[in-house]
Amino acid sequence: MEKYCFGIDVGGTTVKIGLFETDGSILEKWEIPTVTDDFGKNILNDICDTLDAKLIEKNIGLDEIEGLGIGLPGPVLDDGTVLQCVNLGWGTFNVSEKLSEMFHGIKVKAGNDANVAALGEAWKGGGKEYDDIVMITLGTGVGGGVVINGKILTGYNGGAGEIGHMHVEDEEKEQCNCGRRGCLEQYASATGIVRLAKRYMASTDVPTKMREIGDAITAKDVFDLAKEGDTGAIQVVNKMGNYLGKSMSSVAAVINPQAFIIGGGVSKAGQYLIDAIKDVYRETCFSACGDAAVHLAELGNDAGIYGAAALVVK
Amino acid sequence: MEKYCFGIDVGGTTVKIGLFETDGSILEKWEIPTVTDDFGKNILNDICDTLDAKLIEKNIGLDEIEGLGIGLPGPVLDDGTVLQCVNLGWGTFNVSEKLSEMFHGIKVKAGNDANVAALGEAWKGGGKEYDDIVMITLGTGVGGGVVINGKILTGYNGGAGEIGHMHVEDEEKEQCNCGRRGCLEQYASATGIVRLAKRYMASTDVPTKMREIGDAITAKDVFDLAKEGDTGAIQVVNKMGNYLGKSMSSVAAVINPQAFIIGGGVSKAGQYLIDAIKDVYRETCFSACGDAAVHLAELGNDAGIYGAAALVVK
Numbered sequence: 273m274e275k276y277c278f279g280i281d282v283g284g285t286t287v288k289i290g291l292f293e294t295d296g297s298i299l300e301k302w303e304i305p306t307v308t309d310d311f312g313k314n315i316l317n318d319i320c321d322t323l324d325a326k327l328i329e330k331n332i333g334l335d336e337i338e339g340l341g342i343g344l345p346g347p348v349l350d351d352g353t354v355l356q357c358v359n360l361g362w363g364t365f366n367v368s369e370k371l372s373e374m375f376h377g378i379k380v381k382a383g384n385d386a387n388v389a390a391l392g393e394a395w396k397g398g399g400k401e402y403d404d405i406v407m408i409t410l411g412t413g414v415g416g417g418v419v420i421n422g423k424i425l426t427g428y429n430g431g432a433g434e435i436g437h438m439h440v441e442d443e444e445k446e447q448c449n450c451g452r453r454g455c456l457e458q459y460a461s462a463t464g465i466v467r468l469a470k471r472y473m474a475s476t477d478v479p480t481k482m483r484e485i486g487d488a489i490t491a492k493d494v495f496d497l498a499k500e501g502d503t504g505a506i507q508v509v510n511k512m513g514n515y516l517g518k519s520m521s522s523v524a525a526v527i528n529p530q531a532f533i534i535g536g537g538v539s540k541a542g543q544y545l546i547d548a549i550k551d552v553y554r555e556t557c558f559s560a561c562g563d564a565a566v567h568l569a570e571l572g573n574d575a576g577i578y579g580a581a582a583l584v585v586k
Numbered sequence: 587m588e589k590y591c592f593g594i595d596v597g598g599t600t601v602k603i604g605l606f607e608t609d610g611s612i613l614e615k616w617e618i619p620t621v622t623d624d625f626g627k628n629i630l631n632d633i634c635d636t637l638d639a640k641l642i643e644k645n646i647g648l649d650e651i652e653g654l655g656i657g658l659p660g661p662v663l664d665d666g667t668v669l670q671c672v673n674l675g676w677g678t679f680n681v682s683e684k685l686s687e688m689f690h691g692i693k694v695k696a697g698n699d700a701n702v703a704a705l706g707e708a709w710k711g712g713g714k715e716y717d718d719i720v721m722i723t724l725g726t727g728v729g730g731g732v733v734i735n736g737k738i739l740t741g742y743n744g745g746a747g748e749i750g751h752m753h754v755e756d757e758e759k760e761q762c763n764c765g766r767r768g769c770l771e772q773y774a775s776a777t778g779i780v781r782l783a784k785r786y787m788a789s790t791d792v793p794t795k796m797r798e799i800g801d802a803i804t805a806k807d808v809f810d811l812a813k814e815g816d817t818g819a820i821q822v823v824n825k826m827g828n829y830l831g832k833s834m835s836s837v838a839a840v841i842n843p844q845a846f847i848i849g850g851g852v853s854k855a856g857q858y859l860i861d862a863i864k865d866v867y868r869e870t871c872f873s874a875c876g877d878a879a880v881h882l883a884e885l886g887n888d889a890g891i892y893g894a895a896a897l898v899v900k
Contacts, residue, residue, distance in 0.1 A: 347874055404742055406840075418840065425734065427842025428718055431874030438839045439832050439870040450872060518753050519836075525752045526720075526732065526840045528741025556753040558764060560661055560745030 276332055277584050278323060278340035279392075281385060281576030282306060284359035287319060290577035291326060294338050294585045296396050300326075301577060311361035320375045339379030341583030342367065343388030343576045347430030352382040355430060381583035385576055387424045387433055390417025392579030393533045395586065397571040402530040406523055407569065408435050408516070410538035413449065414457040414464075418527065422586055425527075436461070438519050459515040462538050465491040469508045480504025495541035509548050517552025524553075524561035535569030542568065590646055591898050592637060592654035593706075595699060595890030596620060598673035601633060604891035605640060608652050608899045610710050614640075615891060625675035634689045653693030655897030656681065657702030657890045661744030666696040669744060695897035699890055701738045701747055704731025706893030707847045709900065711885040716844040720837055721883065722749050722830075724852035727763065728771040728778075732841065736900055739841075750775070752833050773829040776852050779805040783822045794818025809855035823862050831866025838867075838875035849883030856882065
């Protein structure tokens with residue numbers, strides 16, 4: 273194995289890039305803007321330019337580069353074909369082949385960004401003690417990734433790990449972003465927690481400090497108030513934890529992972545969030561799956577570049 | 587690869603055995619009783635004796651045998667360790683190593699019976715067109731198995747594929763065999779369907795032919811009456827299909843399989859059952875997973891011996 277590799281995480285606004293040693297030590301990380309004009313036709317060019325510049329700056333030869341991994345915001349098949357990246361303006365093509373052609377024929381591996389972040393956490397983050405993990409990212413939406421024996425489980429259409437779209441509520445009237453009703457994302461994302469909080473306030477006259485914040489309430493506010501003992505906020509957190517813990521027990525009945533890693537902005541609520549999930553999980557999961565660990569993610573926004581690097585070296 | 591292999595499916599009452607060519611053609615199948623006396627200490631001996639006798643009868647040399655696979659009624663780790671087989675009286679030991687020692691040092695692979703049956707269906711049954719399948723066996727209980735890239739997904743504690751113990755109902759008061767409340771098995775197994783039928787009859791005065799059968803009603807009766815247009819029986823089937831279809835959409839959000847294969851006694855209801863599941867699945871699943879095929883199993887009680895043979899030749 274060569275000494276270096278690149279890990280690239282393409283988002284709708286910025287492209288994050290890391291230069292790694294292949295043992296996983298990060299040497300440098302930087303960002304470039306994602307230029308989505310003209311159906312994102314310059315994104316790969318811009319990446320090649322910045323990588324070339326970095327190699328010159330660091331005086332690293334191409335023959336010292338093992339390869340580069342790239343995470344993308346859309347479904348990606350095992351062979352590197354993206355089916356569609358709406359946020360980038362891309363249609364269907366083989367990113368791995370294309371980027372390899374453009375960047376000196378070097379080895380390129382591509383994956384979905386949520387899956388790649390899971391791989392990053394499995395490699396060097398909250399899941400580094402384990403071979404089989406499920407990562408759940410609680411952000412604006414709920415993303416997920418499944419890593420088995422150190423490899424991403426992609427699924428037939430790149431749809432594996434879409435934990436946020438598990439159906440958890442029959443009575444939901446509002447639509448999820450995916451078009452269905454009653455998806456986990458509608459309750460366990462930052463947006464979902466706010467929605468639960470507003471529903472709670474509309475449903476009762478019980479005093480809660482959430483009312484003082486009113487419409488501007490955030491998921492962080494809800495967790496902060498719950499930690500202070502606010503009864504209403506505690507109920508909202510418990511409801512969210514109930515949906516999430518049960519979904520995790522369903523996940524466990526399918527793949528029986530060693531550990532769940534919880535990341536994303538909402539996970540900043542820390543151990544309090546883990547506790548709200550864990551009990552429900554233990555109460556509903558199949559007994560053989562009961563000892564799965566539940567940990568916080570550790571790499572934050574760098575999970576994507578770590579995971580992308582892991583694509584080529586693992 | 588040698589010409590022959592054995593596939594062995596150990597149940598609580600009988601041991602089913604198949605002699606196969608390694609391309610999957612079955613040459614002969616037979617059964618011996620499972621003697622569970624003295625903590626099942628003679629089971630492996632009895633298997634060795636009948637295999638030795640078969641080799642002599644068929645004039646097949648040991649050097650023509652690729653190996654033998656064995657399915658067992660309990661959790662089995664990837665290295666062949668059974669954690670417990672209550673029905674056989676067994677505790678924890680490495681079955682693959684033990685049976686190999688006892689049977690001329692030949693290659694032995696072991697797996698959980700439900701997982702092994704899934705592998706059998708994936709190899710030569712309803713899933714033979716696909717690489718990634720989930721099998722759901724609707725019998726007295728609800729079993730399951732996950733096959734990805736032609737290999738069983740075992741899970742960390744051998745608990746992968748336990749689809750029957752996905753939590754699907756918060757309001758359930760009765761306990762599942764696993765000790766939890768609200769598992770899929772409580773509604774989609776033969777026993778579960780009968781329970782749903784009895785609950786339906788107790789909850790309404792609407793006329794239904796199910797009442798004429800009364801307490802002796804079976805899952806088959808329910809499906810037969812539904813096919814004849816009995817409103818009550820149709821409602822029971824729809825309720826069961828609703829639980830099962832939604833569970834399948836949760837499974838799909840985790841692993842995005844190419845196909846679901848439905849087996850077990852209840853699956854004799856045929857296409858009518860598939861239709862009852864499929865619409866619910868399509869309505870609740872994440873869009874990328876919507877084109878998963880849903881097929882009936884094809885190997886019946888032979889799925890276990892086929893899958894056991896597949897353990898050694900795939």
